[in-house]
Each structure stands twice: as structure tokens, then as C-alpha cells.
Amino acid sequence: MIKKIIPIFVPHSGCPHDCIFCNQKKITGVSTNITKDIVRNIIEECLQTLDPKKHDIEIAFFGGSFTAIDFDIQRELLSVACEYVNKGIVKDIRLSTRPDAIDKYRLDLLKEYKVTIIELGVQSMVKDVLDASLRGHSVKDVLDASKLIRTYDFKLGLQMMVGLPNDTKEKSIYTCKEFIKINPDFVRIYPTLVVKNTGLENEYIKKSYEPFNLENTIDVCKTLFVLFKLNDINIIRLGLQPSENISLDRDVVAGPYHAALGELVENRVFREFLDIIIKKFDVKDLLMVESNKKNMSKIIGNKKSNKEYFNKKNIILKVIESNLDINQINIVIEEKKYEFSEKDILKTIKEELHL
């Protein structure tokens, strides 16, 4: 079955928090303009192109802090989604929220309306990063919320941001390792961008905040990628998606934006691995890699960047299509073939980086 998502953006007319990177104005009273009729219309419209016999359909309420909005509104919106689950049309209901907006009352409510997946916007597991980002919740809130969500048997997703105020490569890796201890079903990784009309924009203008550049972001995300993958934690998103809240052309002032960050990170993983192989086998001029068609462009790199990188080292990278499994590559050095699985590649990098 192919998974299909019906996205429903739940805009808040205000959020009681004041995260430094967020462009949502802090105002009192948390509400949303979305109604049950709007939810029904969105679902019906999407269902016109979906088939429950062929697709695993999921209704996803995006937009930050679903469980922080008024309980009556939560019930109203969820009741519509739940109808489609009861009819056997929709398989999952997902929502995203803050760690400090999770408690037994709220989780009981979500269970009643057959929500199955909860994503927590955590951003960091380091106190001074959370504090400097004005998140308004603690590391303990994350641990408590995750534990409670697990007790209720929801699927758990955790979101982290790279390059927040006070963040460093080491702190992002620490956050990743703390996530691994929690063992979520999946994670999302976002770069921190400076968005107009945010506290972060003021700090950036005052020069008291400097975003990670793209190179640092790729480097950090590559390490997170290796660690999460080695621990079988699914990365469902790496990089930012333009949303109704943020338009990249209009709203982003600075930061490591790239439309294909996830791809650049995967390219870097292969580059790093091949660099280790070149060193280990003392490859002098030609490095031949056999790979499944789907991995070829990742090995060659975005705009052939990996090829060019090795060219500068006087090494020709030749990638040959073969019917290998997607999780395997072969490296041919002086007519001898070496097989590497995805796990071998990740482990090799982990050892080299002393992670």
C-alpha cells in the first residue's frame, strides 16, 4: 500500500509561547480559524484522487501546537477526522505539538478520537539552547511527554533544529544521541533559518546571532543522518519545507536554505565513505563504484559535486549501474571487488568520526 497524506494546516491566531525563530505573534488566547467544515472539505477534496484500497491514507494536522488549542476546538476538528477512520477510509490521524502540551487528559482525548501518531517539536535537548531559543519548555518536559506518549501506545515522532542560538555541532550530536535513547519511531531535522519578524531576526541584525552556514549544516546533518540510520530511526524529513507560515522568497532573511538539503547530506555521506576507502586502500587514480540506479546520483553528487571533489584530488570517480540491491554498493580496486552494505558504510563513517 502506498502511503498518502491529507495535510490540514491548523493556523493559530496566537500561541502562548514566543520561540525566537517563529514568526507567529504572541497574543493572548489560543484559537484557530479552522472549522470542522473546512476540515471536511479538505478531506473530501483529497479523497477524490485517493483510493483506500490502494492507499494507506493519513490525515495530518500540521501547524505546531495542536494540543495547546482550545479543547472544544480540538474535539470538533478531530471528530471529523475520526469519522473517516470509523468508516475504514483513513488509517491514521497524526498531529504535531509541544512537549509541555502533553498530559493524561490530552492524550485520553486524542485516543478517544483515534489519533495514532504524535510529533513533538523538541528542537534541542540542551538546556541553554532551549533557553536561548525561548522555547518555554525544559528537557524534562520532553522526556516526560515522550514517556507518556509511549505509555499510551501512540507512534512518536521527534523534531530537532540545527543551528539554534547557542547551538554547536557537539550540542546537535548530543540532541541526536538523546533522541536515540528515547527511540522515537521517526525524526525530522530542520535547519534554523532567520525568518522576518522574529526575535531571531533582531538578534541577527544586532549581530548577536549568526546562523550556521550551508557547509556546517551539511556536515552536522551528515553526522545526525549516520547516527539515526545506524540506530534504525527513520528520518522522514531533512530540510525545510516551505509552509503557509514561511515563504522562502518572501520571509527568509538568512540561514542555510537549500531546496535539496536532504540530498546534499546523502551525497556527503557517500563522499565521506569514499574518502575513507581511498585512504585505506591507497587509491591513486581511479575509483570504480557499482551501484543500483537509484543510488548513482547520490554517489556522483548534486551537480556532480562528488565527482569534482575527487577530480581535484586527481582521482576519477566512475559509477557503474548494476542490479545490486539498493542497500549495497561494490567498490572495484585493481580488479578486486569489495562489497559494502548501507550499514557497513554508516559504521565506517561512525568509526572514522569517533562518534
Ligand code: SF4
Ligand atoms: S514554534 Fe510553535 S510553540 Fe513556538 S511560538 Fe511558534 S507556534 Fe508557538
